[in-house]
Amino acid sequence: MNLAKIFLSALLIDNIVLMRFLALCPFIGMSIDVSKSVGMGLAVTFVTVIATVVTWPLYNFVLLPLNLTFLKILVFILVIASLVQLVEFFLKKNVPGLYASMGIYLPLITTNCAILAVTFDNVSKGFNLIESVVYAVGVALGFMLSLVLLAGVRDRLKTAPIPKFLQGTPILFASTSLLAVAFMGFSGLIK
Amino acid sequence: MKRMWKIFVKGLVVENPLLMLMIGLCSSVAVTSSVSNGIGMGLAMTFVIVFAELVISLFRKLIPNDARIPIFIIVIAAFTTMVDLSMQAYFPALSKSMGVFIPLIVVNCIIMGRVEAFASKEKPLDAVVDALGMGLGYTWVLIGIAALRELLGNGTLLGARIMPEAFQPILFFTLPPGGFMVFALFISLNLWLKKKITNGTAVREAA
Numbered sequence: 001m002n003l004a005k006i007f008l009s010a011l012l013i014d015n016i017v018l019m020r021f022l023a024l025c026p027f028i029g030m031s032i033d034v035s036k037s038v039g040m041g042l043a044v045t046f047v048t049v050i051a052t053v054v055t056w057p058l059y060n061f062v063l064l065p066l067n068l069t070f071l072k073i074l075v076f077i078l079v080i081a082s083l084v085q086l087v088e089f090f091l092k093k094n095v096p097g098l099y100a101s102m103g104i105y106l107p108l109i110t111t112n113c114a115i116l117a118v119t120f121d122n123v124s125k126g127f128n129l130i131e132s133v134v135y136a137v138g139v140a141l142g143f144m145l146s147l148v149l150l151a152g153v154r155d156r157l158k159t160a161p162i163p164k165f166l167q168g169t170p171i172l173f174a175s176t177s178l179l180a181v182a183f184m185g186f187s188g189l190i191k
Numbered sequence: 192m193k194r195m196w197k198i199f200v201k202g203l204v205v206e207n208p209l210l211m212l213m214i215g216l217c218s219s220v221a222v223t224s225s226v227s228n229g230i231g232m233g234l235a236m237t238f239v240i241v242f243a244e245l246v247i248s249l250f251r252k253l254i255p256n257d258a259r260i261p262i263f264i265i266v267i268a269a270f271t272t273m274v275d276l277s278m279q280a281y282f283p284a285l286s287k288s289m290g291v292f293i294p295l296i297v298v299n300c301i302i303m304g305r306v307e308a309f310a311s312k313e314k315p316l317d318a319v320v321d322a323l324g325m326g327l328g329y330t331w332v333l334i335g336i337a338a339l340r341e342l343l344g345n346g347t348l349l350g351a352r353i354m355p356e357a358f359q360p361i362l363f364f365t366l367p368p369g370g371f372m373v374f375a376l377f378i379s380l381n382l383w384l385k386k387k388i389t390n391g392t393a394v395r396e397a398a
Contacts, residue, residue, distance in 0.1 A: 169378050
């Protein structure tokens with residue numbers, strides 16, 4: 001029950017993009033069409049889960065006993081950066097098909113703040129390993145959901161009459177604002 | 192001197208990291224529900240970018256090209272850790288209200304972008320000037336957005352009441368959607384400013 005709660009609140013109520021404003025750069029940059037959004041979303045899900053599985057034991061079994069928790073920023077970002085590299089090598093060699101479709105998104109993920117934020121959240125919320133993984137999946141899918149939604153909106157914007165001062169990027173943020181209003185409706189979903 | 196000024200001033204409007212380059216967006220919407228948060232975040236970010244650019248620029252000839260990204264990340268992460276720990280020690284309330292966004296300075300693409308595009312090629316002094324310009328360009332936008340949101344959403348500025356008692360605070364502006372909306376307006380404003388500036392001095396850049 002508790003796991004479902006963590007998952008839903010990560011996915012909808014505290015949606016990483018629309019409610020917590022993380023990962024805005026890829027959100028604006030990659031939501032050009034639905035297929036790109038899904039590709040980016042899958043790549044992020046993949047890396048977030050692996051990063052969680054690696055950083056959680058690292059924090060709880062290495063940094064915590066050694067009193068080195070002040071190094072967590074440095075350690076976590078290095079873990080994520082090297083993980084992204086490893087995943088890239090692995091996919092290139094073993095699953096070239098997937099690599100070809102995901103390849104361009106991978107380097108971008110290192111600077112996706114959602115992933116680093118998830119690893120920090122896991123620590124600050126005191127999740128155990130299973131809860132952390134569920135949380136990671138929820139956050140990453142929430143990211144994908146918001147990307148797909150904005151991609152849909154952008155499709156319609158191409159033909160919509162937009163006021164002159166909002167043309168270009170401003171209208172994207174204005175639409176995001178309206179999406180965020182919709183997501184605020186979820187806030188009463190779980191007590 | 193004139194060249195320095197040029198480097199400095201481009202970060203403010205024409206190449207404003209937030210409004211023109213569209214990088215480092217997350218923190219700008221997230222922490223701007225009050226002016227004090229905006230100032231704190233702006234200064235923290237400026238500190239990290241100035242020192243990161245200075246250090247990278249000093250060592251630019253020693254850093255091997257293949258290993259540059261990890262080295263940049265370590266330097267940035269070191270300064271971010273300093274800021275994070277000092278803020279926790281000296282400004283615990285501010286640090287708490289900004290939460291995860293201080294440690295997240297490390298993945299702020301503005302810093303990475305400037306270090307990669309500027310500091311790794313230019314002299315230390317130029318790099319510091321560039322960093323100051325970018326940092327201030329970031330800070331003014333943050334304070335501007337925060338001021339508008341706090342004034343309309345709460346009726347206050349820096350916690351002091353500005354609006355008359357009869358003013359009904361518009362909650363929308365302190366909530367997430369208001370942040371996005373005000374940000375959209377600021378991009379629009381900056382596009383207009385840029386047009387004025389580039390027309391005035393006749394140095395039209397290729398867009």
